[in-house]
Structure formats: C-alpha cells, structure tokens
Amino acid sequence: MVSTHPLGVQHVGGQYLPQNRSTNANLSPNQEMLPLTAKVNGNDCLEIGGCDVTTLVQQFGSPLYILDETTLRLACQQYRDAFQKYYPGASQVLYASKAWNCLAICAIAASEGLGIDVASGGELYTALQAGVSPEKIYLHNNNKSRAELILAIESGCTIVVDNWYELKTLVEIVEEREKSHPTRIMLRLTPGIECHTHEYIRTGQLDSKFGFDPNQLEELFTFISKQSALNCVGLHAHIGSQIFERQPHRDLAVVMVQWFKQATQHGLQLTELNVGGGLGIRYVESDDPPSITEWVKAICEVIQETCASENLPLPKLLAEPGRSLIATACVTAYTIGSSKVIPGIRTYVAVDGGMSDNPRPITYQSVYRSVVANRISAPITQTVTIAGKHCESGDILIKNAQLPEIKPGDILVVMGTGAYNYSMASNYNRLARPAAVVVGNGEANLILRRETYEDLIQQDCLPERLKV
Ligand code: LLP
Numbered sequence: 298m299v300s301t302h303p304l305g306v307q308h309v310g311g312q313y314l315p316q317n318r319s320t321n322a323n324l325s326p327n328q329e330m331l332p333l334t335a336k337v338n339g340n341d342c343l344e345i346g347g348c349d350v351t352t353l354v355q356q357f358g359s360p361l362y363i364l365d366e367t368t369l370r371l372a373c374q375q376y377r378d379a380f381q382k383y384y385p386g387a388s389q390v391l392y393a394s395k396a397w398n399c400l401a402i403c404a405i406a407a408s409e410g411l412g413i414d415v416a417s418g419g420e421l422y423t424a425l426q427a428g429v430s431p432e433k434i435y436l437h438n439n440n441k442s443r444a445e446l447i448l449a450i451e452s453g454c455t456i457v458v459d460n461w462y463e464l465k466t467l468v469e470i471v472e473e474r475e476k477s478h479p480t481r482i483m484l485r486l487t488p489g490i491e492c493h494t495h496e497y498i499r500t501g502q503l504d505s506k507f508g509f510d511p512n513q514l515e516e517l518f519t520f521i522s523k524q525s526a527l528n529c530v531g532l533h534a535h536i537g538s539q540i541f542e543r544q545p546h547r548d549l550a551v552v553m554v555q556w557f558k559q560a561t562q563h564g565l566q567l568t569e570l571n572v573g574g575g576l577g578i579r580y581v582e583s584d585d586p587p588s589i590t591e592w593v594k595a596i597c598e599v600i601q602e603t604c605a606s607e608n609l610p611l612p613k614l615l616a617e618p619g620r621s622l623i624a625t626a627c628v629t630a631y632t633i634g635s636s637k638v639i640p641g642i643r644t645y646v647a648v649d650g651g652m653s654d655n656p657r658p659i660t661y662q663s664v665y666r667s668v669v670a671n672r673i674s675a676p677i678t679q680t681v682t683i684a685g686k687h688c689e690s691g692d693i694l695i696k697n698a699q700l701p702e703i704k705p706g707d708i709l710v711v712m713g714t715g716a717y718n719y720s721m722a723s724n725y726n727r728l729a730r731p732a733a734v735v736v737g738n739g740e741a742n743l744i745l746r747r748e749t750y751e752d753l754i755q756q757d758c759l760p761e762r763l764k765v
Contacts, residue, residue, distance in 0.1 A: 322371065324371075325375060325588030325589045325590065325591075326368050326369075326371055326372040326375070326578075326589070326621070326622075326625045326626065327372070327576060327577070327578040327579065327586055327588070327589055327620075327621040327624070327625060328578075328579050328586060328588055329368075329579065329625050330579055330580070330581075330582075330625070330666060330712050330713060331345075331625070331628070331712055332345050332346070332365035332367070332368040332625060332626055332627070332628065333365065333367055333368045333371060334346050334347065334365050334367050334368065334736075334737075335365075337673045337674070341671075341672055341673050341674050342670060342671050342672075342673065343668060343670035343671075343673055343710055345363055345365050345628065345736055346363075346365045346366060346367065346735075346736030346737045346738070346739070346740075346741070347736070347737070347738050347739030347740070348363075348736045348739060348740070348741050350363065350628075350630050350670040350671075350708060350710060351670060351671045351708050353630065353734060353736070353741055354630050354632065354708055356741070357732050357734055357741070357743070357747070358731075358732065358747060359630050359631055359632045359649055359650075359708070359731070360629055360630065360631045360632075360648070360649055360650035360654050360731040361629070361630045361731055361732055361733070361734065362627055362628075362629055362654075362714065362715075362718070362719055362731060362732070362733035362734070362745070363627060363628050363629070363630060363733075363734055363736055363741075364402075364623075364626055364627045364715060364733060364734065364735045364736065364744065365626045365627070365735075365736055365737070366405065366626075366735050366736065366737035367737055368625060368626035369402075369405055369406075369622065369623055369626040369715075370405065370409055372589060372621065372622045372623070372625075372626065373390070373392070373405070373406055373409035373410075373411055373622060374409060375588075375589040375590055376390045376411075376589055376593060376616070376618060376622065377390050377409060377410050377411065379589060379590045379593035379594060379597075380593055380597065380614065380616075383593060383594045383597035383598065384593075384597040384600070384601070384611075384614055385601070385611065386611035386612065386613060386614060387613040387614070388613065388614045388615070389411075389412050389433065389613065389614075389615045390410075390411050390412070390615070390616055390617075390618070391411060391412040391413060391414040391433070391435055391571075391615060391616070391617040392406035392411045392412070392413050392414065392617070392618070392619065392622055392623075393414045393574045393617045393618060393619030393620075393622075394406075394413050394414060394415055394416075394420050394423075394424065394619070395414075395415075395416045395420065395619055395717075395720060396619030396620055396622070396623050396624070396715070396716040396717055396720060397623055397627075397715060397716060397717075397718070397719050397720045398415070398419075398420045398423050398424070398720060399423065399719070399733075399744060399745055400423060400426060400427045400744070401427075401735060401742075401744035401745075402623070402744070403423060403424045403427035403429055404427045404428060404429075405735075406622070407427065407428065407429045407430070407433070411433075412429070412430075412432075412433030412434060412435065412615075413429050413433065413434050413435075414434075414435050414437060414574075414617040414619075415434060415435070415436050415437070415454075416436075416437045416438050417438055417445065418442070418444060418445040418448050421434065421436055421445070421448060421449060421452065421454065422448070425452055431452045431453040431454045432453065432454075432455075434452070434454035434455070435454065435455045435456075435457055435483070435533075435571070435615075435617070436449045436454055436455070436456050436457060437457045437459070437485070438459065439459045439460065439506055439507050439508075440459075440463075441456075441459075441463055443466065443470065446463075446466065446467055446470055447470060450470065450471065450474070450476065450480050453481075454481075455481040455482065455483060455530065456480065456481070456482045456483075457482070457483045457484075457485050457533050457571075458482050458483070458484055458485065459485045459507060459508060459509070460508075460509060461509070464520070464521075467480070467482070467527065468524055468526065468527065471526040471527060472526055476526070478528075479525065479526050479527055479528035480526065480527055480528065481528050481530055482527050482528065482529050482530070483529070483530060483531045483532060483533045483569060483571060484509060484517065484521070484529060484531075484532050484533065485507060485508040485509065485532075485533045485534065485535075486508050486509050486511050486514075486532060486533070486534050486556060487503055487505050487507060487508035487509065487510060487511060487534070488508075488511070488534040488536055488548075488549050488552055488553075489503040489511060489552075490536050490545050490548050490549055490552070491545070492536055492537050492540050492542055492545040492575075507535070508534065511552075511556070514556065514559055514560075515563075518559065518560050518563035518565055519563060521563075521565060522563055522564050522565055529565060529567065530567060530568055530569045531557075531567045531568060531569030531570055531571065531612065531613070531615075532553060532556055532557060532560065532567065532569075532570055532571070533570075533571040533573065533615075534549060534552075534553060534571075534572065534573055535572075535573025535574060535575065535617070536549055536573060536575055537575050538574070538575050538577075538619075538620060539575070539577040539578070539620060540575045540576065540577050540586075541577045541584065541585055541586045541587070543587055543591075543592075543595055546572065546575070546592065546595065546596055547595055547596070547599045549572055549573075550572060550596050550599035550600050550603065551599060551603050553570050553572060553600075554570070554600060554603040554604055554607060554609065555603075555607070557570060557609065557612060558607050558609055561609065567612065568612055568613055569612055569613045569614075569615060570600065570612040570613070570614055570615065571615035571616065571617065572596055572600075572614070572615070572616050573616065573617055574616065574617045574618040574619050574620070574621070575618070576589065576592045576618055576620070576621040577620070577621070578620055578621055578624045578625055578713060578716075579625075579713075580624075580663065580664055580665055580666070580712075580713045581664050581665075581666055582666075586621070589618075589621060592621075593616070596614075596616065597614065600612075600614060619716055619717075620716035620717070622716075623715035623716050624713050624714070624715045624716035624717075625712075625713055625715065626715045627713075627714050627715030627718070627733075628710045628711060628712050628713075628714060629650065629654060629655065629710070629711045629714040629718065629731075630670060630708050630709070630710050631648035631649055631650050631708070631709045631710075631711070632648065632649045632706060632707075632708060632709075633646060633647070633648055633669075633703055633704070633705055633706065633707045633708070633709050634647050634648065634649060634686070634705055635647045635705070636681075636703075636705075643681070643682050644679065644680075644681045644682065645681070645682050645684045646681045646682070646683055646684065646698075646700070646703060646709075647683075647684045647685070647686055648683060648684070648685065648686070648694065648709055649686060650685060650686065650694075650728070650731060651684070651685015651686050651687045651692045651694060651728075652685050652687050652689065652691075652692045652694075652723075652725065653685075653687060653722055653723050653724065653725045653726065653728045653730070654718060654719070654722050654728075654730065654731050655694060655711070655714060655718045655722075656718075656721050656722070656723065657717060657718065657721070658693060658694055658695070659689075659691050659692060659693070660721075664695070664696075665694065665695050665711050665712065665713060665714070666695075666698075666711075666712050666713075667683065667694075667695055667698050667700070667709050667710060667711045667712065668709075668710050668712075669700060669701055669703060669707050669708065669709060669710075670708040670709070670710040671707055671708045672701060672707070675701030675702065676701055677699045677700065677701055678700075678701055678702055679699075679700055679701075679702070680697050680698070680699055680700075681697075681698050681700055681703075682695070682696055682697070682698070683695040683698050683709065683711075686726075686728075687725055687726050687728070688726055689725075694711060695711070719731075719733060719745065724748075724753060727753050729747060729748035729749060729750065729752065729753060730745075730747070730748045731745075731747055732745055732746055732747035733745040
C-alpha cells in the first residue's frame with residue numbers, strides 16, 4: 298500500500314521514500330527527514346545529490362557520511378534570507394561549527410555568507426585554514442586556555458567571554474601585548490530560561506556552567522567600561538539545543554534587549570546581540586520543529602518590538618544555529634553484517650559502525666530512522682534492533698527499526714546524522730573514523746578521508762625500553 302506521508306516522504310509499506318520534490322526551495326530542511334535531493338532511482342536504490350548511495354559505498358566504503366550540498370546550502374540561504382527579510386537592521390548568521398567542523402563545511406557555510414562560531418582553538422584553527430574571514434569568527438568556550446585566547450587575539454576574531462576568570466586573564470594578556478586595536482569581545486550571559494530538551498543539552502537555566510550570572514550585571518558592566526584594551530561590542534546567550542517550543546526564544550529576545558539597555562545605561566556602546574542557536578530538527582515523524590523562517594521571524598519581531606518599546610536603536614542581530622543547518626543534509630550509510638534472532642524477544646541486526654560514529658543514541662537516548670537503501674520499495678516485514686559493532690551492550694543505534702527482509706551486505710541508511718555525529722565521533726575499540734563525502738549534481742567528493750590503521754597508531758609512542 299502506498300500512502301503519502303505528511304512529512305515530505307511517501308510511506309511504501311513502511312520504507313521512507315522522498316516525494317516529488319519539485320518545491321525544494323519551499324521546504325525547510327530542519328522539518329524534513331531526508332536530504333532534499335533524495336530520490337529513488339531506476340534500480341530501486343536511494344539516490345542523494347544525484348549519486349546512488351550503494352555506488353558511493355562501493356567507491357568509498359562504509360560506514361560513510363554522505364552530505365548533500367544542496368540541503369546544506371538551502372538551510373544557510375533560508376537563515377540568511379529570513380534575517381534580511383524580517384530584520385531591518387544589520388544581521389549575521391554564524392554556523393555553530395561544533396555540530397560538524399571541518400574545512401569543507403566551514404568553506405560551504407562561508408561561501409553562503411555565514412560566519413562561524415567556534416568552540417575551541419582547534420575549531421578556530423580549522424575555520425581559519427578554510428579561509429573564513431576572522432571578522433566573521435566568534436570564539437566560545439567556558440574555559441579557554443591562554444593559548445586559545447592568544448590565537449583568537451592574533452587572528453582578529455571576536456571572543457565571547459564566558460566568566461570572570463577569563464575576563465581577567467584576557468585583560469592581563471591584552472595589557473601585556475599592547476595591541477594597536479582593542480580586542481573585540483562579547484559577553485555571554487546565562488539567561489535563566491528553561492526549555493524542554495535533554496538535560497545535558499540545556500544551557501540556559503541559571504544553574505549552568507556557561508556564562509556570567511545575570512545578577513552580576515552591574516559589576517560586570519562597570520568593570521568592562523573601564524577596560525580600554527577591550528572593545529565590548531555586545532551580548533550573547535544560548536538557551537539549549539533541539540528546541541521545538543517557540544516561546545523560550547521569544548523570552549530570550551526580550552531579556553537580551555533589557556540587558557542591552559542596562560549596558561547602555563552604564564555607558565557601554567554595544568552594537569551586537571547574539572541570540573545563540575537551538576532550533577530543533579525532525580529526527581522522527583512526531584518531531585515538530587518550527588521552520589527556519591518561522592524561527593528567525595519570531596526572533597526578529599520580538600527584538601524589534603522590544604527595542605521600540607525601550608526606545609533603543611536596533612542592534613546588529615546574530616544567531617548561531619548548528620543542528621538545524623546541517624543535521625538533515627547528511628545520512629550515514631552502513632553495511633549490514635550479522636543478525637541474531639532471539640525467538641520471542643528480539644532480532645539484532647548489526648552494522649559496521651555504531652557508537653563511535655554516532656554517539657547520540659547512547660549519550661542522549663536519541664532516536665533515528667533508517668531505510669534499506671538498496672531495496673527501497675521492499676515491504677516492511679519486521680521490527681529489529683540495529684546494533685553497532687562495539688564491545689558494549691548499550692551500543693544500539695536504533696531500537697524498533699521497521700525494516701524489510703534484509704541480508705548481509707544490504708546498505709542501511711540512517712537519516713539526520715549531520716549534526717553532532719562526526720564531531721563527536723571517537724576511535725572506541727580502535728575503529729577507524731569513517732570517510733565523509735559531499736554530493737551534488739551526480740558528483741561525490743571526499744571531505745574527510747577514512748582513517749587507516751596507520752592513522753590509529755600515529756599518536757602512539759612506544760618507548761625503547763618497553764619494546765618486546
Ligand atoms: N551556540 C552555542 C553557544 C552552543 O553551545 C550551541 C550548542 C549552539 C550555538 C548550537 O546549537 P544548535 O543550533 O546546534 O542546537 N551534542 C548535543 C548538542 C550540544 C549542543 C551544544 N551547544 C547533541 O548531540 O544533541
């Protein structure tokens with residue numbers, strides 16, 4: 298039985314098939330489950346970016362991250378265009394590259410006009426190496442080292458200062474260095490706004506390791522107003538990740554304008570407000586995030602209304618989405634290997650990756666959907682548990698996956714793996730990290746080479762006296 302699924306996919310006996318996608322540009326990538334170019338080709342195989350997924354696996358091996366350039370670029374454009382449409386003042390979208398930081402992805406985001414939010418010296422180094430202009434790079438982190446601060450100062454990016462220790466260290470560093478231009482900083486504040494998402498990925502509540510306590514604003518603004526070597530341009534806050542509710546971000550916008558006013562009253566000439574990221578995506582059918590455009594519009598409206606009622610000029614507005622830019626653009630293709638049927642209990646189907654390439658299920662109990670890519674129209678006949686290949690019972694990628702009959706060698710595609718998968722990947726059990734390709738117009742290019750066994754021992758040192 299073929300029925301049209303409301304989520305932009307057809308349900309054919311249970312497997313997810315992309316519908317006719319002629320209206321691509323109107324779809325919000327974060328509300329879809331498959332990349333926007335996904336379709337079924339004449340061989341009944343899943344195709345993304347004009348490339349047959351099974352051919353990609355033959356060519357590049359598995360597991361393989363397959364990143365659809367069209368979907369990623371469209372998400373960048375929707376954020377950028379929505380700010381231009383709904384915000385009369387200046388704006389800048391930053392890609393929160395913690396979601397997936399590598400040269401090619403930084404370069405794609407930058408080519409769409411986005412800046413980059415980096416969370417460490419390593420991410421900063423990568424963005425710089427990708428050719429991103431330092432004026433569009435913002436460095437976060439709640440415990441930046443001196444070396445990270447110095448790299449940021451020297452590169453000319455903006456430092457989002459998180460706490461008193463960092464602020465005082467920074468003052469020491471800039472005073473020692475006597476730079477000709479003051480160092481650009483923003484202040485990260487804890488908004489104290491609760492939202493419904495997994496406890497580990499909530500950052501906005503007052504009991505958080507991130508940001509200055511908003512009860513200390515008087516002291517903070519007074520201190521900053523005396524620092525001539527620091528150019529404090531604005532305020533930042535982030536309330537959490539994978540958020541579907543609209544109200545917390547509206548509340549945040551109001552709170553931030555009020556802080557902005559308070560800073561102005563202390564004589565600080567702030568020009569920028571950064572509302573963070575956090576817009577959720579649809580991993581499973583029941584997930585119901587607002588579209589990218591709706592999210593941006595809501596924030597822009599509240600900032601404008603609140604600035605008007607407080608009689609403040611419009612600040613330059615920044616946002617730094619990560620997941621909603623990249624998650625849906627990528628799928629992971631695995632090869633199916635062994636299965637174990639436990640009669641009356643469950644069937645385990647093992648793939649050639651697992652918690653090392655996608656640690657989200659074991660870390661946050663995250664749920665994913667999958668399809669057998671080499672027999673898309675095969676009817677669903679069974680419910681199985683997709684297990685990884687790690688020496689860990691909890692290494693389960695998907696519980697209750699609805700699959701057709703399968704055999705070893707079939708290609709299982711897990712959807713929505715662009716955010717916090719590769720970036721959180723590990724070498725647990727000394728598995729080599731997978732390759733990643735970017736696909737578009739029938740072409741596939743490697744963006745991350747598959748690790749080899751030699752790579753795995755590259756950092757190992759075997760002191761002479763330990764040799765056997
Ligand atoms: N800005 C700041 C300061 C952040 O801490 C984050 C995410 C973002 C922006 C981007 O948030 P997004 O738009 O991606 O929701 N590993 C977790 C997510 C951790 C999010 C950390 N901060 C996961 O896999 O769900």
